[in-house]
Amino acid sequence: MGRQIPGSGWPGNLQDSDKEEEVVARVYNFSAGPAVLPEEVLKEAAEEMLDYRGTGMSVMEMSHRSKAYETIIKEAEADLRELMNIPDNYKVLFLQGGASQQFAMIPMNLMKNRVADYIVTGQWAKKAYQEACLYGKANKIASSEDQTFSYIPDCSDLPVSEDADYVYICENNTIYGTKFKTLPNTKGKTLVADVSSCFLSEPVDVTRYGVIYGGVQKNIGPAGVVIVIIREDLITEDVLPGTPTMLKYKIHADNDSLYNTPPAYGIYICGKVFKWIRKQGGLEAMKAHNEKKAAILYDFLDQSKLFRGTVRREDRSLMNVPFVTGNEELDAKFVKEAKAAGFENLKGHRTVGGMRASIYNAMPIEGVEKLVEFMKKFEEENA
Numbered sequence: 400m401g402r403q404i405p406g407s408g409w410p411g412n413l414q415d416s417d418k419e420e421e422v423v424a425r426v427y428n429f430s431a432g433p434a435v436l437p438e439e440v441l442k443e444a445a446e447e448m449l450d451y452r453g454t455g456m457s458v459m460e461m462s463h464r465s466k467a468y469e470t471i472i473k474e475a476e477a478d479l480r481e482l483m484n485i486p487d488n489y490k491v492l493f494l495q496g497g498a499s500q501q502f503a504m505i506p507m508n509l510m511k512n513r514v515a516d517y518i519v520t521g522q523w524a525k526k527a528y529q530e531a532c533l534y535g536k537a538n539k540i541a542s543s544e545d546q547t548f549s550y551i552p553d554c555s556d557l558p559v560s561e562d563a564d565y566v567y568i569c570e571n572n573t574i575y576g577t578k579f580k581t582l583p584n585t586k587g588k589t590l591v592a593d594v595s596s597c598f599l600s601e602p603v604d605v606t607r608y609g610v611i612y613g614g615v616q617k618n619i620g621p622a623g624v625v626i627v628i629i630r631e632d633l634i635t636e637d638v639l640p641g642t643p644t645m646l647k648y649k650i651h652a653d654n655d656s657l658y659n660t661p662p663a664y665g666i667y668i669c670g671k672v673f674k675w676i677r678k679q680g681g682l683e684a685m686k687a688h689n690e691k692k693a694a695i696l697y698d699f700l701d702q703s704k705l706f707r708g709t710v711r712r713e714d715r716s717l718m719n720v721p722f723v724t725g726n727e728e729l730d731a732k733f734v735k736e737a738k739a740a741g742f743e744n745l746k747g748h749r750t751v752g753g754m755r756a757s758i759y760n761a762m763p764i765e766g767v768e769k770l771v772e773f774m775k776k777f778e779e780e781n782a
């Protein structure tokens with residue numbers, strides 16, 4: 400960076416200050432998470448790093464009770480509400496512990512009858528199910544494990560338990576690349592959804608859910624924040640005995656996510672991403688952009704003689720695209736050569752093998768186009 404830092408008389412601070420502006424080389428990052436973020440957001444955060452809008456400090460150094468921070472978190476919530484069209488009878492909570500903490504927090508707060516139904520469509524749903532088993536009777540009412548989670552089971556008429564407190568899904572399966580295109584018929588029971596890897600990727604009807612939650616490091620911001628959107632009637636004092644204070648939705652709802660120090664810097668970045676999405680045209684625009692990107696990749700996979708997608712066509716995710724050559728050595732060669740060409744993190748999840756391209760909101764179309772060009776070339780060379 401060539402910019403003089405005002406007042407920075409510290410030794411070490413000025414080391415780079417007389418260099419010319421550095422050329423920043425960014426790769427195409429296909430990581431499943433933490434994942435690519437909009438460059439505009441990263442640049443803006445960099446510009447505000449030392450002095451956030453005249454406060455003379457970084458957001459990282461700021462009291463979470465300060466006026467400046469109050470504006471940051473309030474605006475983040477308002478922008479998210481606007482983007483997702485969140486009704487007034489839903490609370491938005493910015494919490495910690497990642498998506499995985501919710502695997503316990505959900506049963507602790509919602510299992511009034513100590514019964515819940517789980518649809519197991521991948522590792523994350525399975526982990527949530529296993530955690531719920533610690534707190535009550537969790538029923539696996541559907542699963543796609545029989546075919547390595549490569550499809551979404553028919554959920555139109557499942558044996559939903561009479562006394563189920565909720566029905567749980569993982570809406571987009573990050574590892575396997577499947578997505579619920581229609582929500583399950585919960586027969587009137589509350590739907591709880593982990594949307595970590597499809598958060599803000601397309602419009603959503605919040606009223607169909609009791610709880611929507613996700614870790615933000617897939618599509619929204621830096622790891623360390625989990626967003627929970629929860630219908631108010633589900634937030635009660637009536638939680639399982641022994642539920643820690645920090646794991647009660649009510650304590651966070653009553654305190655507007657400021658019961659204790661929130662993941663303040665992470666929320667600030669999420670807020671910038673919400674504004675970026677609004678500027679792109681909101682969730683309708685995101686959906687169009689994501690469909691276009693995914694089509695480029697899936698269309699190529701469908702006609703390729705070397706690569707093939709691993710997911711049943713109608714259940715394909717717009718966000719995570721797993722594919723294989725059918726030959727492990729060739730897969731490894733592809734990942735290695737792709738990396739050398741500037742396409743990072745294409746290795747599939749360790750439980751699936753092969754490749755996976757995660758093409759979240761912030762992945763530009765050129766990233767996918769260039770990847771497909773590279774795949775074509777690889778196919779020719781390895782035919």
Ligand SMILES: *Cc1c(COP(=O)(O)O)cnc(C)c1O
Pocket residue numbers: 432496497498499500523569571572573593594595596614617
């Ligand atoms: C990544 C992921 C998780 C786990 O998130 P953590 O924040 O690491 O706990 C859970 N569910 C889904 C769908 C994910 O993609």
